[in-house]
Amino acid sequence: MGDAVLEISNLAKNFGALRATDGVTLDLRPGEIHALIGPNGAGKSTLIHQICGTLRQDSGSIRFAGQDISGLGVAQRARLGLGRTFQVSSLASDFSALRNVMLAVQARQGSSFRFFKPVMRDKGLIDTAMTILERVGLAARARLPAAELSHGERRQLEIAMALALQSKAFLLDEPMAGMGPEGSKSLTRFLDTLRHEAPILLVEHDMDAVFALADRISVLVYGRIIATGTVEEIRRDPAVRTAYLGDHA
Amino acid sequence: MREAMIVTRENLINLILAALLLAVPIGANWLGQPFYITLATRVAILALAATGLNLALGLGGLVSFGHAAFFGLGGYVAGILASHGFSGEPLLFGFSGTNQMWVIWPVAVVLSGLVGLAIGAISLRTSGVYFIMITLAFAQMVYYFAVSWPAYGGEDGLSILVRNQFPGVMTMRPMSFFLICYVILLVSIGLFALIRASRFGSALQATRQNEVRVATVGIQPYRIRLTAFVISAMITGLAGALFADLNRFVSPSMLSWHMSGELIVLIILGGTGRLFGPLAGAALYVAFEYALGGITERWQFFLGLILLLVVLFARGGLLGLLAGRARHG
Ligand SMILES: Nc1ncnc2c1ncn2[C@@H]1O[C@H](COP(=O)(O)OP(=O)(O)O)[C@@H](O)[C@H]1O
Ligand SMILES: [Mg+2]
Numbered sequence: 145m146g147d148a149v150l151e152i153s154n155l156a157k158n159f160g161a162l163r164a165t166d167g168v169t170l171d172l173r174p175g176e177i178h179a180l181i182g183p184n185g186a187g188k189s190t191l192i193h194q195i196c197g198t199l200r201q202d203s204g205s206i207r208f209a210g211q212d213i214s215g216l217g218v219a220q221r222a223r224l225g226l227g228r229t230f231q232v233s234s235l236a237s238d239f240s241a242l243r244n245v246m247l248a249v250q251a252r253q254g255s256s257f258r259f260f261k262p263v264m265r266d267k268g269l270i271d272t273a274m275t276i277l278e279r280v281g282l283a284a285r286a287r288l289p290a291a292e293l294s295h296g297e298r299r300q301l302e303i304a305m306a307l308a309l310q311s312k313a314f315l316l317d318e319p320m321a322g323m324g325p326e327g328s329k330s331l332t333r334f335l336d337t338l339r340h341e342a343p344i345l346l347v348e349h350d351m352d353a354v355f356a357l358a359d360r361i362s363v364l365v366y367g368r369i370i371a372t373g374t375v376e377e378i379r380r381d382p383a384v385r386t387a388y389l390g391d392h393a
Numbered sequence: 394m395r396e397a398m399i400v401t402r403e404n405l406i407n408l409i410l411a412a413l414l415l416a417v418p419i420g421a422n423w424l425g426q427p428f429y430i431t432l433a434t435r436v437a438i439l440a441l442a443a444t445g446l447n448l449a450l451g452l453g454g455l456v457s458f459g460h461a462a463f464f465g466l467g468g469y470v471a472g473i474l475a476s477h478g479f480s481g482e483p484l485l486f487g488f489s490g491t492n493q494m495w496v497i498w499p500v501a502v503v504l505s506g507l508v509g510l511a512i513g514a515i516s517l518r519t520s521g522v523y524f525i526m527i528t529l530a531f532a533q534m535v536y537y538f539a540v541s542w543p544a545y546g547g548e549d550g551l552s553i554l555v556r557n558q559f560p561g562v563m564t565m566r567p568m569s570f571f572l573i574c575y576v577i578l579l580v581s582i583g584l585f586a587l588i589r590a591s592r593f594g595s596a597l598q599a600t601r602q603n604e605v606r607v608a609t610v611g612i613q614p615y616r617i618r619l620t621a622f623v624i625s626a627m628i629t630g631l632a633g634a635l636f637a638d639l640n641r642f643v644s645p646s647m648l649s650w651h652m653s654g655e656l657i658v659l660i661i662l663g664g665t666g667r668l669f670g671p672l673a674g675a676a677l678y679v680a681f682e683y684a685l686g687g688i689t690e691r692w693q694f695f696l697g698l699i700l701l702l703v704v705l706f707a708r709g710g711l712l713g714l715l716a717g718r719a720r721h722g
Contacts, residue, residue, distance in 0.1 A: 198609075217613070218609060219607075219609075223611040234606050236603050238598070238721045239599065239602065247607075251610040251611045259593050260591055262587070262591065263594075263595050269592075305609075
């Protein structure tokens with residue numbers, strides 16, 4: 145494996161007296177799925193927020209695609225190729241699924257300062273967005289307002305938007321949550337192929353999916369990484385078993 | 394399809410509104426009742442000003458409580474250029490004003506855009522109630538500046554002795570001046586429609602719905618909002634120049650917070666973010682002012698009641714009632 149795409153070192157973040165991120169060091173390498181697991185409240189979402197810039201770290205550094213991105217805003221990091229999904233989905237809820245993806249496509253093209261051509265008559269834009277919706281299996285729901293989609297579908301839509309950005313790394317915060325067993329299975333198959341497009345930092349509670357997909361797993365407890373390793377190493381790690389996995393392993 | 398039906402219905406209502414606004418002054422002209430032509434011109438100009446605000450407020454969700462600053466600025470551009478044009482006193486760099494609308498309008502538009510850029514650049518760093526308050530504060534600064542600046546009438550305002558000219562048009566004839574305002578209104582509504590449907594419009598409407606989402610796809614919400622705010626200020630400024638010519642008078646009242654509030658009220662009455670919302674709102678407002686204003690001094694109390702009813706029971710305003718919910722494709 146080559147140089148890491150994303151490198152986080154000594155990241156720390158407090159909320160008042162709470163250490164939500166406590167000296168986290170972690171990297172994401174080309175072609176891999178790196179799963180981040182840990183109990184609720186461990187600080188997984190907080191970590192994703194800091195990588196994307198929706199939260200600022202107190203100390204430590206984040207390097208992405210060879211540059212320090214700690215000082216950049218959310219939009220600038222996205223332009224560099226960080227594609228993310230949210231634990232609680234975050235969409236333009238009045239817009240249809242299609243228009244949400246079209247927004248991501250126009251953002252990637254850097255063409256948001258065009259004032260005269262109607263988007264709904266822009267065949268190139270619509271077709272590109274439709275192709276992406278087909279890939280995530282949402283084509284049939286394209287014209288529905290995002291607000292009317294199911295939880296699982298909103299998750300898929302967020303993935304579609306990250307795809308539309310042609311991201312260099314994906315940060316997915318519990319993408320399986322709210323999906324039935326069938327949905328989880330097909331999303332697992334999908335992510336398995338996605339890793340070849342760009343590496344994935346995957347926060348997930350569904351252990352079947354994690355064990356099936358992950359090249360490496362990091363375990364976060366109380367803001368600290370207590371172990372990083374392959375699936376086998378993590379399954380065997382006694383500290384992990386007591387802290388988190390319980391009878392899953 | 395239900396979607397297509399609603400769109401057609403809204404278009405039909407828009408068409409009727411545009412036709413009515415034209416029919417009233419034509420009828421009044423026929424009957425020799427110029428007062429109603431003036432009333433219709435007032436509707437057209439207020440609708441134009443509110444169309445500008447609708448871009449920021451309706452599409453971008455930016456509740457500017459300071460758009461009177463641009464409205465008044467446009468008014469003072471018309472007044473000041475005309476007064477210098479009349480007296481021949483030099484204004485700037487040997488330029489001594491003009492009474493030509495085709496010069497006045499671009500000056501009003503550009504100046505409003507520049508002031509909008511300055512006000513927006515600072516105000517848009519805040520949001521919610523802070524944004525409302527800071528836009529109000531800026532407009533009040535402009536207001537007090539105008540009040541305390543004696544050169545152009547201060548508190549008493551400034552008269553435009555003869556309505557400014559437009560090549561080939563007898564602007565003093567009420568019907569001719571109405572037609573100028575009507576055409577500018579329709580062009581601006583068309584521009585609003587284009588912008589709303591464009592990529593920029595998509596980004597703008599998305600920032601209203603979910604700012605974090607917009608940033609997450611790599612678009613900076615601040616830039617989108619600032620651009621919208623500037624375009625919005627330009628349109629409202631142009632309306633101000635026309636308003637000064639309609640009344641042949643401009644005073645600090647055009648800059649007052651009442652004016653800013655009135656523009657917001659027009660939009661809410663007509664339907665926020667709707668293409669013809671400002672026109673519907675302005676027509677309703679002026680009709681109210683005229684019908685009730687004759688009966689009672691307290692007509693604004695009744696306007697307040699209606700506004701309350703709209704906010705409580707008809708969120709989409711008049712157009713929402715008539716044409717159903719707005720769809721976004
Ligand atoms: N904005 C915030 N302000 C204060 N505390 C927060 C904030 N966001 C998260 N927390 C706290 O930080 C801890 C980590 O939260 P989170 O990152 O959401 O955990 P996870 O995603 O691993 O379940 C929790 O105790 C949570 O209550
Ligand atoms: Mg979480």
